[in-house]
Amino acid sequence: MRICKYIFTCVLVVYISNLYGQSKIKCDLIEITNKAFDKNPTIKRSSYTIQDAEADLQVQKGTFDINLFSEISAKKDRYTLFNADPRNQFIDKVLKSNTVGLSAGLRKKLRSGQTTDISFNYGFNDNNFPFDAFNQPVGPFWGNHTTSVNLSLTQPLLKGRGRSITTTSERISSLYIENSKNNNEFTNSYEILQVGLAYWNYYTAFKSLEIYRQNEGRVRNVLDITKELVKADKKPAGDLAQVNADLANQEKLTTMAEQNLYEARINLGRAIGLNNEESQQLDIPLNEFPTIAESAYRDGLDKNAFIEVAKEKRGDVKAVEKISEALEMQYKLAENNKKPQLDLTGFVYYGSASAGNGIDKAFTAFTNNEGRNIGAGARLTFSFPVNNNWARGNYTKSEIALRDQKVSNDNLQRNIDLNISNAINNLNNRVIILEKAKEALNYYQEAFSNEQIKFQTGLTTILNLILFQERLTSSELEYLQAYQQFANAIIGFRHETGTLISQDNNGFTVDQKAFYTIPNTDNY
Template structure:
């Protein structure tokens, strides 16, 4: 495993605290709300893992994607509702005046119960029960009740039959779309972690840059004081005092610019975390510093092909695209089925019975009394749509959508290998730059100390001292930029290989190691 030395911030913004606890995001859907407290942040500082965790909870992109998952769940529920049974219960009363032979009124009471169940195969089952009682108000007559029970079966013979009918395809596509959105949520969580961590490193860089500017201002002030002492002793010209004072003012201006950059980076970090900068006017102390490569780097760094295979295995955005393409293909098959002729066979079987009597029980006994036998019927229907243009247009639309999905999926797959190669090169390049700039900064530090001693002894002038100070400041900034580049390169490689967050059994796991260490061959999904 390639070794990376984690950093601890030790400038004017305080010491670091270790954060080794893991963050578990149950089912990749809901995170525990951990709001950032303004007073705590200002007093205790802000960590890399804490910033990322807050961003995973409150970042607008994450919250929006969670809503997309809920919408996909609702779409799946709606698609499944096609196969929900439909129960209809009806009853009615009718009075016909003077229709009976005696001129009396006829009373008709009817009740029916119908159930309709559509099966995934496209077949519809519809059992029914009905009762009709007729009576008159003439004395000596008895109410008569007719009852019937039956079952109708509607079998589509072409359109709507089989595993590829539109309703079934819509349901299956909705399930695939939900899985795609769940994978996209994981990808969005990784993107949020990447953006927040990048904003955190920008903020750490701004803090360190302000520290360097402050040290340069202090050095310029010491140079001015030393120049005044030498000028009062008539060892150097008083013009040198003006030169030293001008150098001090220039250093102070650089410090003011660094302070403004710090405020800008603080606001950018808060926005990445989903927070309002107005609620946190005082920048917090960063408690984590840049990770740096150890001396044996890049020993143990996985090969490019290994990292490419890991990316194809781990990337949630790739999985999401593949599932979305599969959903589009499933939907297309449903619309292909809709282009077939609309031919259906309806089968019915049932019986009828009668009963006489005015009691309540006599009303229901018609279903099992005086049954002469069973009735059967069959009918064939064929609906002809002139031109069938609507179904053809719908099919062409879904075909174009599927082709678009395939183009996007192929483009993403092609970019994976290139992204991994670029990120791996960035890691190696940033590590090499760090080592070179570290040697340079140490050398310029020794030169500046030697020049300061010579100046105090009157063996050098203010120009040489200022040149040495500027060279050291430039080397320190280059070293700081190299540290930031290495930290950013780690994030880039983690993002490119899909190992910034870990997915295990439907849960997303994030630790500080995912943010500051290089990926290994074993990491990621099995």
């Protein structure tokens, strides 16, 4: 019976352990950033702008679609003749006629600027008057068939002339697609930056809780030592009150640290794009802070070299280049639209006619020699709005947009220069702060250890011991925060230079070295 209970307990423990392991989300930098690419709402929305831009290009391509058109009509007409009309002697007062019309064709605008139009037309009509147009007696409702084929080519001479103008909107849309892709890249870099910052904050909160718990353990150890010293009459009993008060304070700080860890976990999940339940399933952080040695940090970082890297790699820089090019094209198009519309159209046509009833007469109408009509010609059309406010207004708006973009581009470059300078200076200072924080921590650890020995031998007071203990805890926390700021400086530097994320045929990826090393200007 005991063996069965033991086996059952073991199976239950294994099951619960597996269930617990499955419910946890591995908190590894690469895994959570890959998850962010799939779940972060800002990243997902940013990708929709690319699809929207691609749809705009499809709309512009519609300008050059082949347009099919057709029409069919039928009409019955009943016309009451005047009493003096000589046709009254042949028909009963009312002239009855039937008309059928059929047309079909296609129209296409070419990218070279011309518009082609080809159409086929067929018409049939008859009436109850027994004579034809030549006064021949043919009987009532004798059919007349006409057919024609028309081909025309229209060439703009002023407004809309040339491939460079005709395809402008299409090429602008292509540039907006590139602009959207580059902006999407920079947006993704920013969101991954937020994930990185949130991770280091989570890691700091996790380690801070460990420090508070260790400190709480040190206080409990001091309490035990004090109790033993009081029993041995080496310390007054009043020292116990001081240590108990310090212990209560440390327990409060530990609880606050637990709350900070909870908030840091939720905020990391928020940055990734997880919901509340998923955020709470984030496991302990697996990646430790980068060290100064592995970061490839060195004195005298060349600001200008990193600025050149940023110009080459940052998505927003590449995006504004595309938008500037698009606005330049828009400006030229608006300038062309100020011109009058002057179109030259050349056309040829072929037609024929036949008379008689029967389907065969409808088909022979196109090939019948009698009534054949062949011709060619040209026409020149001119149109121009007198005030031309629409074109003039759009031209002014395009000119202003171009100037505004120039200011925006210069401002972006200015901010890149400032941000790179600030990032380098920040990194330099974070390295110094981290080194000094480590130095201070070493001294405080040594001082606290010495103070513990002095306390046990009665050479110092409990207040001094508590003071050194608090200084040690503060030093540990400051060292941890200095490490966090150093790690933040690295990924911030990566983002500013456009080297935080990369892209291949499979999408965006993040190399772990982006969280641990500064960019190497020799590789760009």
